[in-house]
Amino acid sequence: MKLIDLLAEEVRASAAYNSNIQMAPSVILWTDKQRQWESALPLLQAAMPELVVLGDYAPEQKRGPAIWIKCVIEGVLSEVQLPQDRTPILYLPGVERRDLRAIADCPDVLKPLAELQYRGCWWIYNNTGRDWTVNAFLISANGGAGLDVAKDDKSQQAMLRVLTEILESEREELANRRLEAPDFNKLVSSDPVRDLLSWMNDSKACRERWDAPRWQALVGICETEYHFSPERDGELTAAELLCQRQGVWESVWQRYAESCHHYPSLPELLMKVQPDLAADGASYPVINADDEQRLEQDLSQLLSLDSAQVRQQLLRLEQRHAERRTWIWSQLGQAPLAGVMEFLSQIAERTQQVFSGIDAEEMAELYRQEYWQVDDLALKALAYPLSNGQQALVQQLLALIYTPWLDEVTRNFQNLVKAKGYPGVGQVSEATAAYAPGGEVVFFVDGLRYDIAQRLEQMLVSRANIKLSSNWAALPSVTATAKAAVTPVHDKLTGRVSDRDFEPSLLDEDKDFSAYYLKKFLKEKGWVYLEEGETGDPSGNAWVQSGDIDKEGHVKGLKLAARIDTLLEEVVERVDELLAVGWRKIRIVTDHGWVLTPGTMSKVDLTKHLTDTRWGRCAVIKDAVDTGYLQLGWYWNKDVSIAMAPGISSFKAGQHYDHGGLSLQECLTPIIEISSNQQVQTGPSATAALSDLRWLGLTCKVQAETDADGVVAVLRTHAADADSEICKRKPLKGGKCSLMVDDDFEGMTAVLVLLDESGNVLAKKPTLVGDE
DSSP, rough: EEEEEEEEHHHHTTTTTTTTTTOOOOOOEHOOOOOOOOSGHHHHHOOOOTTEEESBBBBGTTTTOOHHHHHHHTTEEEOOOOOOOOOOEEEEEOOOHHHHGGGOOOOTTTTHHHHHHHEEEEEEGGGGSSOOOHHHHHHHHHHOOOOEOOOOHHHHHHHHHHHHHHHSSBHHHHHHSSOOOOHHHHHHHOOHHHHHHHHOHHHHHHHHHHHHHHHHHHHHHHIIIIISSSHHHHHHHHHHHHHOOOHHHHHHOOOOOOOGGGTTTHHHHHHOOOOOOOOOOTOOOOHHHHHHHHHHHHHHHHGGGGGHHHHEEEEEHHHHHGGGSSSSSHHTTHHHHHHHHHHHHHHHHHHHHHHOSSSHHHHHHIIIIIHHHHHHHHHHHSSEEEEEEEEHHHHHHHHHHHHHHHHHHHHHHHHHHHOOOTTTTTTTTTTHHHHSSSEEEEEETTTHHHHHHHHHHHHHTTTTEEEEEEEESSSSSSHHHHHTSHHHHHGGEETTTTTTTTTEEESSOOOOOHHHHHHHHHHTTEEEEOTTTOOOOTTTTEEEEEOOHHHHHHGGGGGGGHHHHHHHHHHHHHHHHHHTTTTTEEEOOOOOOOOSSSSSOOOOOGGGGGGGEEEESEEEEEEGGOOOOOEEEEEEHHHHEEESSSOOSSSSOOOOOOOSSSSSSHHHHEEEEEEEEEEOSSSOOEEEEEEEEETTTEEEEEEEESEEEEEEEEEESSSTTTBBSSSSOEOOOEEEEEOOOOOOTTTTTEEEEEEOOTEEEEEEEEEEEEEO
């Protein structure tokens, strides 16, 4: 691994947090009183595009004063766009941590940034509160490279002089030996190709940073090996030779292709090279840029065509532009439309034919075998990183090829249900009915659509034995109705005509079903309801619920597409926790899927006075009068008539995301069975339970009950990650111990963990460090 990649990884890791009980940090603060890292800023920003710098106003370099930085971090400036999937990093040259912490004495130029220390987090040296110096990063085995660096002045000066070269080096090249001044100086001349590319990337900065011997060495090498003079011919001549890739320049090109992200300004230079008619666009960015502009124009012209014509033209454009996804310009984000064409063309091909069947079950089988991929491709197209204008264009194209297909498929499904009935009647309890007592847990994930479950299955396949099947949602496909139907306590519930908002009531009492009764009835059946952070006793049965897919859909609409993988990673993390403590089987279930349309759903009218309850995709009809729409009985009481919006329309205007209607996407729900592939212990295992946790200042007082010797307690930021421990482990003596934490962790989200002698997690409990 290159040191720059390790550095980026460690800086980003400082933003780790527990999403269960903590908000994501708004920014990572990187102070550097001695300005040691400043010389490597171009490389740092190439490796970390989310890095912004406090200084004089220079937006093209992501640098500016405090107020401007606040605006960039909040994403309100069009001139600077930071990656949406990264926590912004704020580099503060000449500033130390105490400058921001002492707000009363904080310099005026820094005062607008002072509040970020409460919304953000620090990248600080081993939690000491001190800046990460270059030397500290290189020598530290905890959060650094773990190298052996000499402390003499010459070595330290040489180290800072060639910082960029050091960061571009592989760690293995510098490990297992003592690094002194000669070793650092050799980095200057040992890699002339890197020096050549660095000079082409920013000739002015290199000349200012390099000493005379280094520059003269590069000039001599270029004249003898690369047949041009940097001093006489300049960087544009070098750019022309690089694009031509003739002779020895082919190896230079290959090196650039392998590490193009480390030379962020080089494409701008290469754009000045004008190709001849026979030039290969793979090495001429101007050809790619022209093709990208032409593709955007061609796609825009498709908006006036009908769906069939759009599909044909998308397939033709894909043939023309697919090759560009193999060019380095695509890696550098300079061919976004060529990238999204991969998904648009596949959607165009797969939606040429609308499918149906002899009944709803046959349609479901076709969807499971093949057509779920259309929905997955649509989400990937919506999630692709594009400019706002390009995103709008993709949404319009999807509205022409995906939306009509989705609507027609849904109408086919609705017609089959109308003619032959809904196949999900009486089946939804299968999600929990086959559970054996002991060692098994039901994991409820709200809004886990079938195509999303396919992604989740791939994320889990390396961890355990996985089986994906499907189920039918209770109608209407809303959480209140369908979640209750897949709980282990569904037999305790019923539906009364007087029930509202699709919420069933208790079988023995005229009370609404709620989270309180879910926990109560689970306990009566011998099941445990596990709160966030709890892993429970794997010898019993448990109910777990997590995941915010449905919530994010209602809040973010189309932006949900870009959040899917992050939300699934949270589910995977919870599964890992459960498997780690010994649960032998986990069954992931859900309540419903959803429909997400690139344009707002078409609104259909439903007279308000005919309804008791009206949501976007379904409505309760008074006295079961005929509305002209498909009407089905409520899962919990067939005497309650539910009207379904036709196709993918809505009874409310302005909807992109919704559920409750009758479509395969809403009603065909996944079940994922996860069986641990670890060997089951045959002998008795240690058990432990936390009975009390209290903070006295920064000392955590722990009290627990255990049946084994050798149980230890420790505080971690991630329960299953031994590398995230923030204090020394302490053994339980008489079931008690005290854990002391450094003040740098005060207010941080942590997890108290009890471990057996093998390091297995026996129990855990989330906490806030220093919480009163």
